Amino acid sequence: MVENARSINIAASILLAIGILYIVGPLYLTLSTASQSYEYMLRNGLAWVPGTELFANMGKVIHDTRIPIQMLNSMIVAFSNALATCILSFLSAYAIVYFRIRWAGVAFALILATIMLPLDIRVITTYQVASNIFSPLNAVLDFTGLNSLIETMFGAPVQLELSVLDTHFGLIAPLVAHGTGTFLFRQFFLTLPKDLFKAARMDGAGPIRFLIDILLPLARTSFASLFVLTFLSGWTQYLWPLVGASTPDMQTAVVGLARLVPDADGQVPDFPMIMAGAVLVSLVPLTMIALLQRFLVQGLVLSEK
């Protein structure tokens, strides 16, 4: 199509340039300030030109703060969140799509409803559940009167207690309890031709064989997309790790970074050091985006359909 679209192309270019500046600007200022000394920052404010102190500031973060061990925590949380979400979502979507079960619709609705109310909204009571994951069981036993029965028979009611606070499991499990992955795999399964299933059946493949030999290889891209998406979401969580872990050695890097900023007003904080921390904490997810951008974009689009 040949037409004169000069004015709109110029406008679009300017707009995109502003957009890029808006995204990159704060990142650049973070990096340039991280490479200046505290004294330079006190004299000149934020740094427009990079200096030479980047590694010195990073060294300060690594030696004087708990960020290194917290980055390890973030790694564990993000990786396990991604892996567990991929596996559990794949299995549940498989059960919903490929089995003749009467309650498939109910199960899917139960899982999908989790998308409506994010973890940040229900953090108070999720914290209570995590502080004793048997509390629902105890409550059910109390409520149904089973516990008073047990008490008369065995002398004491059942009161189990197990806290998952301050554990990696406790940081991860509430993140996995989310429906996006199941939704994504279900949509993917529904796009596959039915003949695939019939052919596999004809060749005598059972449910497990069909899952491993046919669906798993086909779903590689979906796995990659979901993995990148949930890894990033696990890494960038804030409110849940903030309350779910109370000791600095169990907290995640993002929480640790926020704690680097002193609460009290007065002296100007060591911003170059804090910015160096921000660079360190963002290094892993940004590298991931740079390398696996294709899957991230695909994951975002798929999770919407």
Place this chain on the structure above:
Amino acid sequence: MSSESSLFSHRWLPALLLAPMILLILLFFYVPVFQAFYWSFFLEQPFGGGSEFVGFENFQRVLGDPEFWAATGRTVVFMLTASSLAVVVPLMLAIAADRKIGMSYPARNILVWPKGIAGASIGVVFAFIFNPFVGLMAPLNALFPGLWNPGIDGTDAFTTLVAAHVWSGIPFNFVILLAGLRSIPPTMYQAAAMDGAGPWRRIFDVQLPLIMPQLFLTFVLEFTESITSVFALIDTITGGGPGGSTSLLVYKIYVDGFRGFDLSGASTQTAILMVFVLLLAACQFYFLGRRINYER
């Protein structure tokens, strides 16, 4: 999938496959949601000191508290300003990036970067950049004292929050809207061009109407997102201040529950917020959802 041979029949395998996910969701989603509503009718003592049924007293207390209404008002203002900007800005960028121009390739790459940066991280960065003494506005502040100080002026603090929220929200909305634009068949543009619609006109007459489903979806998700994910920004940029001017509901619930140990009050507000979020989504589906069914 109703014919005999198109599904597996197995007695326990599907239940076993679903069990881990369902169990996690019951434990960490449905129990907490239920408990928030349950506790809103009880007076809970902190540290497991027992509870007492109080009927609607918690709701009376919360709804009679001017602080609650102030926080709700601020939440609604933030939701309307931040989320409309967080959709409109990526929309303009997506329309621009959809054109075949030199800038669109780097833009498609760079505009996704914020997805990897935690809200709290960018909060720490924005708190520094907008610091009145050493930040971006420091030189202007030296010329006009008191021009910019998010530590004192509530509007400045609010503006910083909105800027940070829009920054974080760009990747998702941009990717979704761009995907919508790219799925518009080229014949649509050709037909519009034949009818004499220039490129500017086609934005409003072809592109916008045809990406209504994506636009609708980003709005639905963005409303919830702006209510919840703002916590990380508030906690790192303003701490709810100055003078409570950026204390939104999600932050107030956290402060009441984890610092004030008012579990009943926090649960009641959680229950109210949940109902609000669900109603909001329902309204959007009802009012907006009906108008956007364009055939492709």
